[in-house]
Amino acid sequence: MTDQTSQFFAILTAVGEAKQANANALGVPWTFAQMGVGDANLTDPIPSRDQKKLINERRRAPLNQVKVDPDNASVIIAEQVIPPDVGGWWIREIGLYDADGDLVAVANCAPSFKPLLNQGTGKTQVVRLNIIVTSTANVQLKIDPAVVLATREYVDALVLSVLPPNKVAGTYTQVRINERGTVQQGYNPTTLAGYGITDAMPKGAGGLLAWPQVVAGQLCKVPDTRFFIMADETTDRPVGFTYGIGMHMAWQNGDMGVDFMGGVAGTEWYGVRRFNTDGTGVWRMLWTSANFDPESKANKATTLDGYGITPASQAEAEGGADTAKPMTALRVFQAIAKVVKQATEAAPGWLKIGTQAQVDAGSGDDVAVTPKKMRLGFQFYPSGVGYVVFPTWLGGLILQWQSGPIGNGVDTTHNFVIPYPNGPFAVFATCGYTPGSGVLNYHAAAIINKAQFMIRSSAGSAAGSWVFSVGC
Template sequence: MIDANSQFFAILTNVGMAKQANADALGIPWLITQMGVGDANPSGLADPPNPVPSVSQTKLLNEWRRKPLNQLKIDPVNPAVIIAEQIIPADEGGKWIREIGLYDADGDLVAVANCAPSFKPLLSQGSGRTQIVRMNFIVTSTGNIQLKIDPAIVLASRAYVDAAILEVLPKNKVPGEYTRVKVNDRGIVVSGDNPETLAAMGIKDSYTKVEIEAMIAQASALPVGATVAFPLDKVAPGFLELDGSVKSIAVYPDLAAFLGMAFNKGGEGAGNFRLPESRGEFLRGWDHGRGVDAGRAIGSSQLDALQNITGQYAANNGVQLAATGTVLGAFTATASGGTQLPNGTASSGVINMSFDASRVARTADETRGRNLAVIWCIKAWNAPINQGNIDVAALAALATQATEVKLGTAKVATQTEVDAGVDDTKFVTAKKLLAGFGMTVGQNGFIRLPRWLGGFTIQWGLTTVGSNGDCVITLPTNYNVQHFQILSIAGSITGMAVAYTGLSLSGAVIPHYVPSTAAKAGGGYNCVWISFGK
């Protein structure tokens, strides 16, 4: 927009005027989509002159930002003026704004303007701000300019939002506070409610309260290795019976890490570990320094035993034991072959004494306490809340060695194993597969195969034969192990030069036959060579 009293103005470019005329003549909508800003200082001058917009411009002098428009509208005061607006957020800038350009959907610069120099700081510079850049330009007709903005990219100014709120609020006559409201196509609230369930909110992809409670009931917070007794002939999901059996480390890695090889007896085989044996056993708390059951190692077993029972019988002046009435408890006494005598009188017979605990206690073939038969189990894996659906047998099958025809598991091979190339049970990673590979392609270059292919290397190049007739070669790369052979051909000689062995890893000198002394003295022949090694 040109102001006769101002040095700052906006104009349509030649391209813009042509598109405006075409839109007016054919009635084709013309869509202006983006705004660019620049500092008009491509040379980085300390005090650049203000730019002067030109109708012949096809680009800004030094554009540093181009983004979609935030607003494009007709001036309510002057219908021949189009107002274009862009908002630059606080985290962009650190540059001057001296020139503005508008671009249409074809990417053509259709309008250009200059402006009073304005520095747009960055937020990180301590004075960041959101800045609005606006251009007003005159057109012959606004009828065919499509005033369309993509709502997905619009950044509204605070003033615009405040105005929109003030416009909508008086129309919202629905009272109360709601967790859910319904608005019409103009953004006006027309109804509201307060649903109390997810279903009432229209949320279908969720668990019900009953389902969540059931899942929590099935979940276990016990760590791997915890020992639990079950009073039925069932093992709960996530547990294994402590039956002394051998298990695969691959199938139960967490439990294997917890138990280690503490209960192995030998013969478990590679990749396996053994569970403790608890069948028919009482569990006893480890003494752990208390001194009640001293000398025990954690996890060790102990045979049953009976606390010793002792007694004593004494006689004065001969046998004085009565047959009845004077012996109690587990002891009994009888007289045989004589007469039971009063105290102080010797007996001529034999006194028999016996011990029988069944006279006073329940007896059996073992020493035991009163008990309940249970299955002792150990937490074997941290199952998810649907752990009851885990098929352990299927997991065990997948944990075995994979082959060409069977799913399973396999380890990653080491670099040494990859280079050896003899183990067919381990995988090779891309890094190890390419280890040692090298290549430079050019007039002088090399190709070095990876280590698993032996590191075989081919090198080649072109050099000049010196005046002494020698072809002095510098290898593009060093050999690591051995330089096998190097061959070369001089440009003026038919046939190969002499081949040499026992060469160094970093270079070679090959004498060449030159036809005459004069030619040898002149030098300048090209020498093409090829070398092999690893």
């Protein structure tokens, strides 16, 4: 009977230990998929590593979540949510199943009754199982989102991960959002440019500009963006020329205007005009499209030859005597290859690293083998239930051994310590003998599939045996 001295704990089963070792050694995912709860036939169960199932399972359903304990990186927390319309029994034992349907962890718990709604009460019950493992790196969650329920804690954590409280509260005239419409940052611009508004350019009609009073020795700037037509002043300026005034700079009784663009009859040119306060002056042409065409400019070179630089030849690179000419990547390679040769058993040199395919096939006598490629796939689990996996270049051969009871003259099905990726070649059961009895119990074993075998005994009662198997 459960009382204040009762102990509750969770352990990995023998199958779970083997699968964890396999996941750690090969780096393959270890996927937890379902959790089962039971009433243990109203007994006080003690978890056993040899368990293959719960004593009396009442419900098995997909997991709600699997996560690593934030306070202990070696503890995995598995969680299942039982809805209000399921129940009518006690919860005394808990089991965790992986994606293959094997029981990999088992636990007992303080008795808890899960009522049904027609009993006058109901509750949504969360069942959690904490398991200590050697590594959580390969643990994965496999769920069906259509059938699992989420706890309030899980939803709150998920919302906070999407909407973290890292924004400055306030009122903004502009905000930046992401593709889901979540506000990322806020702004309060103080200029038109900050709002994406460009300055307008005023537009006016013709006529000469009136100049302000010029103070002797003072530099005056008079901006003007209007366009107009002037009469011909000298033969340096074509008749009917249209031009624009960008900025006037004036000194004392005279000033100089810079016309930054002009043209007539399809000819573009730039000029400078020296003029008086009454608007008269003389034009001087700086350049025209007749003597300068921007489209005819030379593009920058993309090769050494384009800049008139001659790179070293192969002979010069291999000779290593020239000190003036640059070397291309090809010449550098050729110079190195001239000095450093392929290594052989008789001569030193460079040696490439062999690929895993070359190591597995044992081909190629001109490459090096690294320890990682030599050991690839090798595993050793020394235990009463154990195995040896040879490296891939030895074909990935797998030897396994395990012990356990055999049924009373009937066929019984058992799991290999680890499934064979390609399949077992053979499975053998030892012959049991009790010293002094004069009776031999004969055992026979047969392969079922990659993960299971069948065994049978001639004994009239349950007998023990060692089982050995080989495969790849």
